[in-house]
Amino acid sequence: MFQDITVDELLKLQEKKELMLVDVRSPSEYRDSTIPGSLNIPLFNDAERAEIGTIYKQDSAESAKKRGLEIVSAKLPEFIREFQQIDANKAVFCWRGGMRSKTSATVLDLMGIRTYRLQGGVRAYRKWVVENLEQIDFKPEAYVLNGYTGSGKTLILQQLREKGFPVMDLEGMASHRGSIFGQIGLRPNNQKTFESLLLQDLMAYKDSPYVLFEAESKRIGKVVLPPFFIEKKEQGMQIFIDMPMEERVRHILDDYKPWEHKEDCIEAFEKIRNRIHTPVAAEIAANLQAEDYASAVELLLEFYYDPRYEHTAKQFPEERRITISVKNAEEAAETIQEILIGQKANIK
Structure with missing residues (x-):
């Protein structure tokens, strides 16, 4: 039986x-x-x-x-x-x-x-x-990965996870990249699926001295982070990545593959078009139609995403900010690995 x-x-x-x-x-x-x-x-x-x-x-x-x-x-x-x-x-x-x-x-x-x-x-x-989400007391210190859009944060986290570091991929759990373009090529998860995956990682890392995850807003696509996790993020050590524009554009093109989702990209852009200076918005729209995606992405970064992000670092005190200037995601992963190993002894 x-x-x-x-x-x-x-x-x-x-x-x-x-x-x-x-x-x-x-x-x-x-x-x-x-x-x-x-x-x-x-x-x-x-x-x-x-x-x-x-x-x-x-x-x-x-x-x-x-x-x-x-x-x-x-x-x-x-x-x-x-x-x-x-x-x-x-x-x-x-x-x-x-x-x-x-x-x-x-x-x-x-x-x-x-x-x-x-x-x-x-x-x-x-x-x-x-x-369990209501009752969990998640004690690991948080190391929070920040960076301008296109800095390869997900790629960096993947590389660190493969090396055995305790990494939580929130965007992977949500199946959404966290922006207006974030669901292109993906099938976003609902709240129930997200919470199941989140709890799975929380249980796996509850005895770890620290965890590493990307800085996200309260909402990622269709899902919402629980309040205790938002608080954990705000109180964590903030790592800011400075990376060249051309490398950021390359990351976005590799990740989104806009040539496979032209209409979805245009539809998503139309939702934010009126927030961008009219001549620039017209140029972005023309580039998308002409399939000049590299130019469209660079303009979106320069005139939409970067200005919205620039105030973020100033929200945290200096003792909880680490800024690294790197050429690519591989160098960023190596630098963060050194930071985590170097500060591990200070984590109680």
């Missing part, structure tokens, strides 16, 4: 790499929000789920169950085959730990596939996330 486990038990097993989480809800439910690290092997696809829901409302629960059984019976061989390909123990879950996860776990158990089922499903996990 399959075994029911709590959220805490599930996460302990997952942390030990002893478990693969499988979300058996429909693909659209999975895309909306799931438990980080889980796979999606749906018992019903979106159309099938909608059909069963309609039968439940218009006819009866018994008729809905009968139709559900007909659908599941036809797809059981492929459903089981997908689980057999997972070389690890499995834990299945649905929305409330109800019929879909129970059916999945029962069938898998009958086939000799060891399976756990999450009590309460995604709803219980979401409750656990909210409660």
